[in-house]
Amino acid sequence: MASLKELSKKPALFTGGHRACTGCSAPIVARMLFMAADTPLVVGSATGCLEVTTTLFPYTSWDTPFLHSAFENSAASISGVEAAYRSLKKQGKYDKDVRFVAFGGDGGTYDIGLQSLSGAMERGHRMLYICYNNEAYMNTGIQRSSATMFGADTTTTPVGREGRGKKQFEKDLTAILVAHGVPYVAQGSPSYWNDLITKMQKALNTDGPSFINVLAPCRLGWAFPPEDTIEMGRLAANTCAWPLYEVVDGQYKITYKPREKQPVSEYLKKQTKYRHMFRPGNEAMIEAYQAHVDEKWERLLKLAGEPVPDKA
Amino acid sequence: MSETKTETSLKGVKNLAALTGNEAVAQALRQINPDVIAAYPITPATEIVQIFSTYVSDGLVNTEFVAVESEHSAMSATIGASAAGARAMTATSSQGLALMWEMLYIASGLRRPIVMPVVNRALSSPINIHCDHSDTMGARDAGWLHIFSEDAQEAYDNTIQAIRISEHPDIQLPTMVTMDGFIISHGMEVVKMLDDDVVRDFVGTYKPDTYLLDVDKPVTMGGLDFTDFYFEHRRQLAEPMEAAPGVVKQIGEEYGKLTGRKFGLYEGYMLDDADYVMVLLGSTAGTAKTIIPELRAKGIKAGLLKLRMFRPFPYDEVAGLLAGRKAVAVMDRSDGLAGLGGPLFGEIRSALYEAKQRPPLADYVYGLGGRDCGPAQLMQVFEDMQKMAVTGAAANRVNYLGVRE
Numbered sequence: 015m016a017s018l019k020e021l022s023k024k025p026a027l028f029t030g031g032h033r034a035c036t037g038c039s040a041p042i043v044a045r046m047l048f049m050a051a052d053t054p055l056v057v058g059s060a061t062g063c064l065e066v067t068t069t070l071f072p073y074t075s076w077d078t079p080f081l082h083s084a085f086e087n088s089a090a091s092i093s094g095v096e097a098a099y100r101s102l103k104k105q106g107k108y109d110k111d112v113r114f115v116a117f118g119g120d121g122g123t124y125d126i127g128l129q130s131l132s133g134a135m136e137r138g139h140r141m142l143y144i145c146y147n148n149e150a151y152m153n154t155g156i157q158r159s160s161a162t163m164f165g166a167d168t169t170t171t172p173v174g175r176e177g178r179g180k181k182q183f184e185k186d187l188t189a190i191l192v193a194h195g196v197p198y199v200a201q202g203s204p205s206y207w208n209d210l211i212t213k214m215q216k217a218l219n220t221d222g223p224s225f226i227n228v229l230a231p232c233r234l235g236w237a238f239p240p241e242d243t244i245e246m247g248r249l250a251a252n253t254c255a256w257p258l259y260e261v262v263d264g265q266y267k268i269t270y271k272p273r274e275k276q277p278v279s280e281y282l283k284k285q286t287k288y289r290h291m292f293r294p295g296n297e298a299m300i301e302a303y304q305a306h307v308d309e310k311w312e313r314l315l316k317l318a319g320e321p322v323p324d325k326a
Numbered sequence: 327m328s329e330t331k332t333e334t335s336l337k338g339v340k341n342l343a344a345l346t347g348n349e350a351v352a353q354a355l356r357q358i359n360p361d362v363i364a365a366y367p368i369t370p371a372t373e374i375v376q377i378f379s380t381y382v383s384d385g386l387v388n389t390e391f392v393a394v395e396s397e398h399s400a401m402s403a404t405i406g407a408s409a410a411g412a413r414a415m416t417a418t419s420s421q422g423l424a425l426m427w428e429m430l431y432i433a434s435g436l437r438r439p440i441v442m443p444v445v446n447r448a449l450s451s452p453i454n455i456h457c458d459h460s461d462t463m464g465a466r467d468a469g470w471l472h473i474f475s476e477d478a479q480e481a482y483d484n485t486i487q488a489i490r491i492s493e494h495p496d497i498q499l500p501t502m503v504t505m506d507g508f509i510i511s512h513g514m515e516v517v518k519m520l521d522d523d524v525v526r527d528f529v530g531t532y533k534p535d536t537y538l539l540d541v542d543k544p545v546t547m548g549g550l551d552f553t554d555f556y557f558e559h560r561r562q563l564a565e566p567m568e569a570a571p572g573v574v575k576q577i578g579e580e581y582g583k584l585t586g587r588k589f590g591l592y593e594g595y596m597l598d599d600a601d602y603v604m605v606l607l608g609s610t611a612g613t614a615k616t617i618i619p620e621l622r623a624k625g626i627k628a629g630l631l632k633l634r635m636f637r638p639f640p641y642d643e644v645a646g647l648l649a650g651r652k653a654v655a656v657m658d659r660s661d662g663l664a665g666l667g668g669p670l671f672g673e674i675r676s677a678l679y680e681a682k683q684r685p686p687l688a689d690y691v692y693g694l695g696g697r698d699c700g701p702a703q704l705m706q707v708f709e710d711m712q713k714m715a716v717t718g719a720a721a722n723r724v725n726y727l728g729v730r731e
Contacts, residue, residue, distance in 0.1 A: 054541035056410070069549035079538040081409050082548035083402060083432045090399035093392065094364055094406025094414065095538055101361040101390035101412055102539065108411075112541060130402065133395030 016211045021049045025077075032075040034067040037233040037240025039247070040119075040146045041068075041075075042204040047115060047144070050214035054078065056095055057115045060088035060122030063153045064146060086126040089134035089143055092116035096139045113218050114141040119230075120161035121151040124187050135194045135223045142217045142224045145187070148232035156235040160185040163255075164306060165299050167287045168235070178290060178299065183306050191225040192261045198224035200260035200269075205247025209258055209269050216260070229256040237286035249281040254311040259318065266318040275311070278304045341519035347478040347510035350517045351417070351443045351503075352377035354485040356387055357525035361412035361532070364392035364403035369455045370507040371419035371445040397422035401429035408438040409547050411537030413489070415440060419507060420447035420461045427465065433500045434469025434563060436547060439492035439532075440500040442470075443485055446608065446659075447507040448695040456696020457507035459607060460660035463669045469563050471501040471570055472637035474607040476593075478515045481505040483587055484634075486520075489529040490577045496569040506609040506659075508696065520585065528584060567638040574635055591640040593632045594647070596622060600629025602711040603648060603685075605674060606657035607633055610692075610699055617701045621708055628708050633670075641677040648674070649681035653711035656689045667691060667724035686711075688720035692727040703728050 028044040040063055048055070058081040059065040065082045068075035083091050092114050102108035116134075118127050123145040131143060150168050151157040157170040164183045167173040171180040191199045198220040202210040210228065217224035231246035233239070238246055250256035251270055255278055258270040279300050282288040291299040315322045345353065352374050355363070365375040375391075382391045392407075394400045400416045407414035418426065423444055433440055444462050448454040466472060473488060475481040481503065488501040505511055520528075536545050551559055575590050582588025595611070596618050597603065604614055611632040621628035631647055633640070648654050658668025666672065667689035678684050690707055693699040707727070714720050 056538050056541070058406070066550050069546050071549045071551045071555050074546035074549060076546050077544055079541055079544045080546040081406060081538060082546075083405055083436065084428055087399060087402035087429070090394065090402035091406035091409075093394075093399075094362065094403030094408075095410040097362045097364065097390040097392045097403065098407040098410035098412035098414065099539060101388065101407075104390070105361070105388045108539060110539070110541060112539065129395060130399045133399055136395075137392065 016049065016208055016215070021211070024049050027077040029075050029077055031073065032068045033070060034063065035234055035240070037243045038063070039148070039204045039230040039232070039243050040064045043144065043146050043210070043228050043230065044117075046204065046207060046211050047214055048078070050211045051113060051218060053111045053113050055113050055115055056081070056092070057117065058082065058088050058092040058095065059116070060118035060127055061085035062119040062122050063148070064117055064119065066153060085122055087130045088116040088118045088122060088127055089141075090130035092141050093134040093137065093139040096141050114139070116141060116143045118143070118145055119153070120145060120147040120149060120159045123147070124161045124185055125159050132194065135191065135196050135225065138222050140222055142214070142226065145225070145227045146230040147227055148230040148235060149184075150232075150235050152232050152235045161187065164303055165288055165291050167290060173290045178296065179287070188227045192264070195264070196225050197222045197263050198260070200226045201229070201256065201258055202226050203229045203247040203251055203256060203258060205244045205251065206258060206270055213260055213269070216262070235287065238284050242284070246284065249276070249284065252276045253278045253281040253307065255281050255307050257311060257314055259314060266314065268314065268318045268320060278307050341521065343517050343519055344514050345478055345517045346373070346512050346514050347481050347505045348373035348445070348512065349377060350478040350482040351485055351505070352381075353519060354482045354525070355415065356381045357520070357522050358415070358486065358489055358529050359387045359526070360389055360415045362390045362392065362404070362407035362414040363416060364394050364400045364407065364414070365416045366394050366397045366400045366418070366422060368397070368419045368422040370447060370511045371417050371422070371443070373511070374417040374443060374445070397425040398429060401426040401433060404440055405429060405433050405436060405438050408440055409436065409538050411534050411539045413532035415442065417443040419445040420449055423461045423465060424449060427468070430465050430468040430470060432548070435559070437498040438500055439498055441485065441488040441492050442500065442502045443481065444502045444504045445507045445511045446504050454695040455507070457509050458659045458694045458696070462502060462504050463660045463662070465502070466637055466669060469499060470637060471497070471499060471635070473501060473503050473635055474633065475503060475505045475510070476609055476611045476632060478505070478510055478513070479517050479587075481510060482517055482519070483581065483585070483589065486525055486528065487577050487581050487589065491570070491574055493532060494573045494577070497566045497573055499563075499566050504608070509609045518585070524584065528581070570638050571635070571640055589634065591633070591635045591643055592647075593634060595630035595632065597629040597631055597647065599627060601627040601652040601715065602708055603629050603631055603651050603654045604657060604704070604707060605631045605633065605648070605654060605670065607636060607670065608659065610657060610659070610704075613699065613701055614704055617704050617708070626708065626712070639673050639677070641673070644674060644677040645681050648678060648685060650683040651685040652715035654685045654687050655707045655711050656687065657707070658689055658691045659693045661691045661694065671724070686714040686719050688714060688722065689724045690727045691724065697728055699728060
């Protein structure tokens with residue numbers, strides 16, 4: 015459990031002046047990471063919004079060692095850094111205590127970087143992988159990814175005379191990481207700072223690989239007012255569209271339960287990517303979305319050993 | 327005019343071993359003892375990492391061996407380890423090198439002094455596991471130094487020298503050291519190894535100026551350049567390439583003093599007074615060296631120019647060596663599919679552009695997919711050269727040698 019007083023004393027190693035959109039949640043996540051860390055960090059990032067907006071030469075927002083090499087290899091790159099650390103330590107050539115963090119967006123994590131992520135996690139490198147999941151390829155202009163939710167209007171699943179947005183539901187990447195046997199896996203949200211920073215602390219303290227999937231509301235692709243970023247994350251958690259939980263050595267624990275689960279339409283109607291779902295004739299899309307969220311939430315309750323409420 | 331390797335006699339040479347090319351390179355890696363190796367198996371280079379894994383398992387090296395899930399991740403992790411401050415290496419071949427393609431450019435762009443043995447193998451399709459040079463030729467513009475080896479001994483010697491070349495302060499670029507798939511990688515030869523401590527002293531300790539684990543001096547590597555800086559950063563890559571020939575020669579000489587085996591940018595075999603010169607890369611030099619004395623015995627002044635360094639390409643030296651000859655034949659173990667023969671041919675033609683006495687020139691694409699290239703084929707090429715000398719031009723600029731048409 016983090017305390018605001020303690021956190022305020024930490025140096026801000028992710029600095030301002032970057033070029034992210036107003037209201038972007040990725041820099042918030044990056045700042046929280048340094049609040050969670052008690053050791054120096056070496057950070058890597060996949061090509062994507064976070065990387066291009068924070069490393070525009072000759073400037074950098076990272077007052078910590080930072081590596082970007084390509085899109086699909088954030089995990090592989092940091093696994094190499096971590097291997098170098100272990101080798102030099104073993105040989106007595108290096109004596110500092112350092113942790114390693116790889117960032118990737120959902121494109122760099124769910125899709126093109128899934129193989130290198132899987133490899134790095136399976137090999138057991140002591141590294142924290144953070145997916146900042148804004149649910150589409152936002153850096154290239156809002157194309158669908160396998161994290162994009164059902165019905166979303168993206169530039170490669172455009173709503174048209176016949177098309178009604180993305181046809182598929184999202185891939186459950188968090189479950190895939192759990193299936194790898196990764197000792198610490200979690201879903202988080204910048205809207206719950208204490209929850210997320212605590213998870214980052216646990217991940218960094220894990221003697222092995224760890225993975226946190228962070229919902230990163232995107233005012234560009236989701237089209238909400240920039241001041242509503244944190245509110246969007248709250249709606250996602252309160253509708254159970256993005257539940258907050260952790261899986262420690264395979265044991266599920268829900269870390270935030272809404273007092274009253276809100277209908278998912280409350281979350282969807284705030285985002286223009288779902289606007290067409292509210293038009294007459296498309297009611298079934300919202301129903302299908304709600305059914306999907308309900309099913310996943312009930313499955314999570316069962317996995318966490320929580321009582322499943324009776325269906326109305 | 328030409329540089330010829332000088333060797334001491336076998337008398338007094340220690341550490342003679344019967345090794346395949348892969349075994350010789352694995353031994354070189356053991357003696358270099360890098361901090362990190364991240365690699366993925368691929369025929370015919372698999373043995374290199376497989377043998378090296380036994381060194382790790384037996385505690386003979388300090389290396390952290392990262393058994394990655396692909397060659398793309400192999401190069402990514404190697405770049406990450408090198409950026410962190412480690413001496414990092416990998417090895418591959420063919421499709422594996424092709425999968426690394428994106429990362430090859432990033433390795434050089436980030437100025438990583440990575441050394442990578444590559445066992446030359448044909449590229450798909452059709453799939454084929456045998457030797458040709460199309461894999462590394464596809465990477466010739468990736469900002470890597472590119473050194474070819476004739477045999478297992480050279481693969482061993484070149485791998486050790488490449489560490490010093492890549493890490494030289496004037497270079498700071500990656501180097502690929504190649505050998506011909508199966509012909510060398512799996513052929514057993516007598517290899518003169520150096521003592522472990524001799525290699526350790528020769529390669530020295532890797533001491534980078536800027537590295538990620540230097541957490542008190544944080545640095546951002548791989549940042550975004552737009553129109554205002556990208557060109558300058560790419561321009562800077564040309565400078566070490568200009569410095570490379572001098573550094574390669576200097577380290578080759580130093581290695582020669584240590585071992586009796588001196589290395590330059592090329593090797594000439596009966597080249598000085600040759601009228602008819604064959605230019606090639608890799609193991610076919612061995613075959614050429616068996617037939618050239620036969621031709622000489624018949625009074626035909628045949629000679630060989632075996633290039634060691636392909637990138638950067640030694641244009642001026644090659645022009646000086648080839649201008650004024652009666653005929654020159656270029657042997658390309660890959661087809662550039664560029665409309666005019668293979669990649670070596672293009673370089674040789676380019677090198678000769680400013681020569682006052684340009685020789686008649688022909689290209690021979692040969693040995694694709696491991697097709698055997700024996701003495702009879704090379705003899706045919708020397709016969710063609712004699713005709714070229716009479717007519718003043720090649721009958722065909724580009725020839726396909728040993729293929730069923």
